[in-house]
Amino acid sequence: MKKEMTLARRGFLLLGAALTACAQAPVPRTADAAWPALPALRLAPALLGSQRFALSQRLTVFRLDAPAADPQTVDVQLQAEAEGLLLAGFAIGQRVLLMRWDGQELQVQRHPRLPAEVDTDRMLRDLCLVFWPAAALAGALPPPWRLQDDERQGRALWCGERLALRIQQQGQLSGDSRVELINHAEGYRLLIESRPQEGS
Numbered sequence: 325m326k327k328e329m330t331l332a333r334r335g336f337l338l339l340g341a342a343l344t345a346c347a348q349a350p351v352p353r354t355a356d357a358a359w360p361a362l363p364a365l366r367l368a369p370a371l372l373g374s375q376r377f378a379l380s381q382r383l384t385v386f387r388l389d390a391p392a393a394d395p396q397t398v399d400v401q402l403q404a405e406a407e408g409l410l411l412a413g414f415a416i417g418q419r420v421l422l423m424r425w426d427g428q429e430l431q432v433q434r435h436p437r438l439p440a441e442v443d444t445d446r447m448l449r450d451l452c453l454v455f456w457p458a459a460a461l462a463g464a465l466p467p468p469w470r471l472q473d474d475e476r477q478g479r480a481l482w483c484g485e486r487l488a489l490r491i492q493q494q495g496q497l498s499g500d501s502r503v504e505l506i507n508h509a510e511g512y513r514l515l516i517e518s519r520p521q522e523g524s
Contacts, residue, residue: 359483359486359488360483362446362469362481362489362507362509362510363449363464363466363469364445364449365449365452365461365464366425366430366445366449366452367452367456367464368427369405369406369407369409369426369427370406371456371457371460372404372405372456373406373457375406375455375457375498376404376405376406377403377404377405377455377497378402378520378521379401379402379403379498379518379519379521380518380521380522381399381400381401381402381516381517381518381519382397382399382516382517383398383400383514383515383516384397384514384515384517385397385514385515386512386514387511387512387513388506388507388508388512389511398413398414399413400413400414401414401521402518403521404451407426408425408427409423409425409426409448409451410422410424411423411447415435418435420434420435420437420438421434421438421442425448430445432444450505450514453479453481453491453505454497454503454505455497458471461479465481468484469481469483469488477492478490478491478492478493479491483509488509489506489507489508489509490505491504491505492504497518498520499520500518500520501517501518502515502516502517502518503518504516
């Protein structure tokens with residue numbers, strides 16, 4: 325029993341570390357290189373139009389300031405369509421995070437052991453940056469932020485003339501795909517490996 329509790333605790337910590345790495349506030353570098361906070365993005369699922377995603381995903385997070393550090397990995401289930409978004413995170417066979425977004429309200433259910441640093445608003449922002457149409461994203465960005473979307477080079481989020489974040493995709497987002505999100509402003513690289521959910 326004690327061993328099982330230890331494994332469960334490690335599982336929660338692993339999930340928390342992985343989700344926190346892509347959800348925590350920016351870490352200032354130096355005074356002249358500090359980034360402003362990335363824009364909060366809560367785009368309505370209705371903007372997805374006819375697009376529908378029902379994916380099993382593996383998220384792997386790497387720290388940009390510690391390239392030799394072990395990456396953190398977590399598995400999630402994602403469903404997104406015009407009616408709403410649903411994301412569930414799992415650790416040791418238990419659901420520890422559930423996010424529902426309908427365009428009006430973000431509902432979150434968290435396991436008590438999930439670290440408080442896991443910021444679901446920033447997680448929703450990253451989901452919008454990856455899955456929502458470029459035109460919808462561009463229209464939601466305040467100055468001096470701007471989005472560049474290129475079929476070969478992927479998406480890039482700029483703050484003035486500084487590259488804050490880049491997203492590159494291999495495969496179709498609604499099927500087997502590999503997405504790399506490099507967030508220079510907040511200091512992490514996120515690898516999203518997806519496959520369609522069974523029966524979807």
